[in-house]
Amino acid sequence: MSKNHLFRSFIIIISFFVVFALCLFWFERYERTTRIVFLSVGEGDAILILQGSHQILIDGGRNGKDLLSHIGRYVPFWDRTIETVIATHPDADHIGGFPDLIRTYNVDVFLSTGAESETETFLLLKKRLEENAVRREKVFLGSTLSFPFGGMIEILFPQTPLPKETKESNIGSLVMRFTYGATSMLFTGDLPNEETFLKEINPVDILKVSHHGSRYSTSESFLDQLKPKDAIISVGKNRYGHPSIDVLNRLKKKEII
Numbered sequence: 001m002s003k004n005h006l007f008r009s010f011i012i013i014i015s016f017f018v019v020f021a022l023c024l025f026w027f028e029r030y031e032r033t034t035r036i037v038f039l040s041v042g043e044g045d046a047i048l049i050l051q052g053s054h055q056i057l058i059d060g061g062r063n064g065k066d067l068l069s070h071i072g073r074y075v076p077f078w079d080r081t082i083e084t085v086i087a088t089h090p091d092a093d094h095i096g097g098f099p100d101l102i103r104t105y106n107v108d109v110f111l112s113t114g115a116e117s118e119t120e121t122f123l124l125l126k127k128r129l130e131e132n133a134v135r136r137e138k139v140f141l142g143s144t145l146s147f148p149f150g151g152m153i154e155i156l157f158p159q160t161p162l163p164k165e166t167k168e169s170n171i172g173s174l175v176m177r178f179t180y181g182a183t184s185m186l187f188t189g190d191l192p193n194e195e196t197f198l199k200e201i202n203p204v205d206i207l208k209v210s211h212h213g214s215r216y217s218t219s220e221s222f223l224d225q226l227k228p229k230d231a232i233i234s235v236g237k238n239r240y241g242h243p244s245i246d247v248l249n250r251l252k253k254k255e256i257i
Contacts, residue, residue, distance in 0.1 A: 034151055034180055039070040042236030043212060044093035047187060048074060049178065051147045056084040057101070058176070058187055062093045064100025071101070081106040084145060088174040088189030090117040095125050102128040111145075113158055113174055114138040115166035139174065151180040157197055170211065171197075177204065186226065192216040195225065203227040207256075208234070213243020223254050231256045 039046040041061030048071065049056045055075060061067045075082070082105045087095050090112070101107070102125075110129055116122060129136060138161040145153040157175040166172050173189030175198060186201075188194060188210035194217060207228040210217035212235040231251055235242050 034147065034149070035074070036178070036185065037070075037074055038208070038232055038234055039067065041066050041070065041097065041234075043238040043242070044096070044236070045088070045189070045208075045212075045234045046070070046097065047208070047234075049147075049151075049153075050074060051149055051151060053079050053081075054148055055079075055082050056086065056145065056147075056153065057082055058086045059088055059094040059189075060085070060097030060101055062096035064097045067097030068100055068104055071105075075105075081108065083108045085110050086139075086174065086176075087112040088187070089113065089169040089172055090115055090119075090122045091169050091190065092119060092121040094189070096121050099124045099128040102132050102134060107132070107134050109135045109137060111137050111139045113140065113166075113172050114161040114164065115169055115172050116164040117169065147180075151178070153178050156201065157191065173210075186228070188217070190214075190217075193219070195219055195222040198222075201225060205229050207231045209243070209247065209251075211242075212238070212240075213247045214240070215244035215246045218247045218250060220250050220253075223250060223256070228256055 034051045037048045037050070039048055039061065041063065044061040045059040046061040046067055047058040082101065085098065085101070085107050087098070087110070139155045140161050141155055141157060141159045143155040154177045155174060156177055158172055162172045170190040170192055173191040175189060175191055176187045178185045178187065184204040185206040185208065186204045187208045190211040191197060192211060192214065194210060204226055205228060207226055209231050213233045233243050
């Protein structure tokens with residue numbers, strides 16, 4: 001074997017190991033990178049938390065097409081599993097995108113308060129869950145979800161699972177605290193008058209404003225209790241006057257937005 005041939009073989013082998021090491025390095029960084037994305041789904045909620053190939057989706061907006069188009073921007077094409085899907089409550093603007101999601105992706109577990117609805121949207125979701133044999137669990141105060149490389153979601157409300165026939169779905173909305181390192185976020189669903197239900201709650205860095213900025217939420221006393229540095233309002237074109245000018249003024253007064 002000539003020296004030139006040996007040299008070329010050596011270069012090929014070294015190149016292979018370099019590429020392999022770079023791929024391992026990239027994959028390690030990818031798996032440990034944590035992102036929180038508030039998807040732009042109009043008048044509704046959809047929050048995607050990603051840690052590499054592990055995803056948790058909180059709510060799914062009103063429209064499956066919108067939800068899937070946004071999910072496709074952040075979840076790689078080769079990843080066809082959303083590990084955990086959470087419905088804060090069964091209103092259409094929070095669960096409407098789930099039937100198409102469940103038809104398109106494998107979903108390991110579907111979490112909710114247990115409250116149900118007789119709407120066409122919820123009945124379709126229920127059908128999709130059954131057809132795809134998605135495991136369903138109820139979560140409430142004390143329930144937690146952990147991420148593979150750090151980070152945790154804690155359920156703060158409701159205190160117990162809700163009966164299926166719960167009438168006022170907003171009052172039963174899941175409230176969750178997400179903590180990663182020194183950063184904390186509060187996801188409030190559509191819960192009104194939060195201070196009434198969350199009497200003892202620690203400050204957070206970022207607040208997902210409840211009910212798209214409804215005037216019945218995000219009181220001054222609640223903001224004083226939470227002391228958030230930033231706030232996010234998930235809202236679109238609507239007939240309800242969201243976000244309320246009162247809520248915006250309260251946030252501005254506290255220098256949160």
